[in-house]
Amino acid sequence: MLCPIPILLYHRIDYRGDGLSVTPKQFENHLVMLKKMGFATIFLDELLAFRVQALAGQRKYVALTIDDGHVSGWIYAYPLLKKYNQKATFFITTSRITHRKKRPRLEAIEDTTICRPQSRTLAQEKNKRGEDFLCWEELKEMEAAGVADIQPHGHRHIFIKGNDIYLEGKPIEGTAEEKNSSIREELLLSKTTIEQELQKTCRHFAWPGGGYTPEAIAIAEKCGFETISTIELGSNDARTGRYCLRRITIKKWFAPRLRFLLFFLIFSNNTLKKAKRYLGRALS
Numbered sequence: 001m002l003c004p005i006p007i008l009l010y011h012r013i014d015y016r017g018d019g020l021s022v023t024p025k026q027f028e029n030h031l032v033m034l035k036k037m038g039f040a041t042i043f044l045d046e047l048l049a050f051r052v053q054a055l056a057g058q059r060k061y062v063a064l065t066i067d068d069g070h071v072s073g074w075i076y077a078y079p080l081l082k083k084y085n086q087k088a089t090f091f092i093t094t095s096r097i098t099h100r101k102k103r104p105r106l107e108a109i110e111d112t113t114i115c116r117p118q119s120r121t122l123a124q125e126k127n128k129r130g131e132d133f134l135c136w137e138e139l140k141e142m143e144a145a146g147v148a149d150i151q152p153h154g155h156r157h158i159f160i161k162g163n164d165i166y167l168e169g170k171p172i173e174g175t176a177e178e179k180n181s182s183i184r185e186e187l188l189l190s191k192t193t194i195e196q197e198l199q200k201t202c203r204h205f206a207w208p209g210g211g212y213t214p215e216a217i218a219i220a221e222k223c224g225f226e227t228i229s230t231i232e233l234g235s236n237d238a239r240t241g242r243y244c245l246r247r248i249t250i251k252k253w254f255a256p257r258l259r260f261l262l263f264f265l266i267f268s269n270n271t272l273k274k275a276k277r278y279l280g281r282a283l284s
Helices: 024-036 044-053 072-083 120-129 136-144 176-198 214-222 257-268 271-283
Strands: 007-010 039-042 060-068 088-092 148-152 159-161 164-167 204-206 227-229
Touching: 024 039, 024 072, 024 257, 039 044, 044 060, 044 148, 044 227, 072 088, 072 136, 088 136, 088 204, 136 148, 136 176, 148 176, 148 204, 164 176, 176 214
Parallel strands: 007 060, 039 060, 060 088, 088 148, 204 227
Antiparallel strands: 159 164
């Protein structure tokens, strides 16, 4: 029997203080707690193998994912992953990745203005200059260290919502066929860009914003992806489709130690889903 394998979703490990930010200390606490609870971190290649071949047995596993490709993954997350010998999959938006030189990390600096709280205007300006996102040199080092697996999160971070697709909050007009063509281009461009830059094969994808359609899943499969991660809340077992993997999103509110622990314990075993299923059977 394959034990449920939770996938945790982070966005930024920094000091911005917004809803999607987790501080480096909180992220470190999470790594320590997971280790104390007996969880080993794995890449999605391993999750796929466990799911297909039922290799997981009774051991407990968790996959860590960090979306978008923010530079905080290099400055804070990467050193902490190395410190505790943990693994994480970084889903990156390839149009935001630059060819600039590597920046200082947590080991080399005690503080940085890149990830410290700043005004919305300054943050937006940094995004435009590419200073808020990772560069290829940083990604290469992270992968070479064995603690990071770099996978695509789209090229321009296009959102799918119902039958519409959005770029930077604005709908992309066109027929259904034209929209599907845009999705196909988005997936293939992000996949081939990483494969060329990092000399690897990309097998996994995560939908920006979590939205998708059956047509989009079919496109992703034809593009060569073997798993797709969503933002549907829950853990993954033998019944979970590999093109709709569930993830547990860790936001600012859930980052403190006790809240994280309770949140993780509830959803890592699909406790609420099981209760709902059993209740439905009892009342039917």
